[in-house]
Amino acid sequence: MKENFLSGKNCLITGATGGIGMAIAHRLWNLGGTIHLTGRNLEKLELLKSLWSSRVHIYRHDLGTQKSWKILLEEVSSHASNVDVLVNNSGITKDGLALRMKDQDWEDVIHLNLSVPFFLSQGVISGMLKNKWGRIINITSVIGHKGNPGQCNYAASKAGLCGMTKSLALEVASKGITVNAVAPGFIETAMTQGLLQEARNSILEHTPCKFMGTPEDVAYAVQFLVSPEAKFITGQTLHVNGGMYMGG
Numbered sequence: 001m002k003e004n005f006l007s008g009k010n011c012l013i014t015g016a017t018g019g020i021g022m023a024i025a026h027r028l029w030n031l032g033g034t035i036h037l038t039g040r041n042l043e044k045l046e047l048l049k050s051l052w053s054s055r056v057h058i059y060r061h062d063l064g065t066q067k068s069w070k071i072l073l074e075e076v077s078s079h080a081s082n083v084d085v086l087v088n089n090s091g092i093t094k095d096g097l098a099l100r101m102k103d104q105d106w107e108d109v110i111h112l113n114l115s116v117p118f119f120l121s122q123g124v125i126s127g128m129l130k131n132k133w134g135r136i137i138n139i140t141s142v143i144g145h146k147g148n149p150g151q152c153n154y155a156a157s158k159a160g161l162c163g164m165t166k167s168l169a170l171e172v173a174s175k176g177i178t179v180n181a182v183a184p185g186f187i188e189t190a191m192t193q194g195l196l197q198e199a200r201n202s203i204l205e206h207t208p209c210k211f212m213g214t215p216e217d218v219a220y221a222v223q224f225l226v227s228p229e230a231k232f233i234t235g236q237t238l239h240v241n242g243g244m245y246m247g248g
Helices: 019-030 042-052 068-077 103-131 152-175 197-205 215-226
Strands: 010-013 034-039 056-060 085-088 134-139 177-184 237-240
Touching (some): 019 034, 019 085, 042 056, 056 068, 103 177, 152 177, 177 215
16 A cells, blocks of 8 residues: 555545544544544544644534534635545434434434435535545444344434445446445444443454454554555445444
8 A cells, every 4th residue: 555645635534533533534644644624522623633733624513513514614625625535434323212212313313424424425526526536435333234222313324324325436436436434343432431341241242353443443444445455446335343243
C-alpha cells in the first residue's frame, strides 16, 4: 500500500469523537489525508486538532438535529472544494422492545443512522463525479445482519444502510467511485467498557475469537477500502466481528 496515497484528498468523518471515529481519523490522517471531523463534543474535537495540528478541520454538530448535515456540508465547502472520502460513522441507539418503543425513538435512530448518511452521500457525490474518483464508507453493524432483541430501530437502520450502500454503488461505479460498508461486531469502546461482566461474558461466548475487537481493527478495514488496492471492490460489506456473524 502506497504511503500518503491520500495526500491532497479531503476526508470527512462523522462521529469523530467516539473511539471508532477517532481511530479512523488517525488512519486517514497518517495516510496524508486532510481530515474534516465532526461530532457533538467540542472539547474532544479541539483535542484532536491540537494532537495533529495540520491538515485537520473540526465542526461541532449534532447531526441528529434537522438539516444539520446541510450546514455541515456548507462549512466543509469553505475549507475544501470537494470531499474525496466520506466515512459515515455517526450513530445512536435508543433501545426498547418493539411493543413499547416510542415513536420518537424509532424516528431519531432512523434519521441519524440512515437518513443522514444518505443526505451526506448525496451532497458529496457531485464533486466525486467531477473528479472521477471517490470513496464512501458506511459504518454499519453486525446487528443489522443478525438482529438483536430490543433493537428493532437500530437493526433496521443498519440493515437499511447496507441496502443503500449496494444501490448507491451501482449508480456510481462507472465513475471511479466506490461505496462500501464496514460492519463491526463488539468493539472495545467507552460504551462496551461500561457493560456488566455478565454481558461481556455473553458477548465473548458468541464470538469465536473469544475477544472483543479494537477501534483500530475497524479503522484498518476502512483504510483498505479507501486504498488503491480496493479499487475493484464496491457494494460490499466487510465484517469485522471476530466470527460472530459469517452470513452473506
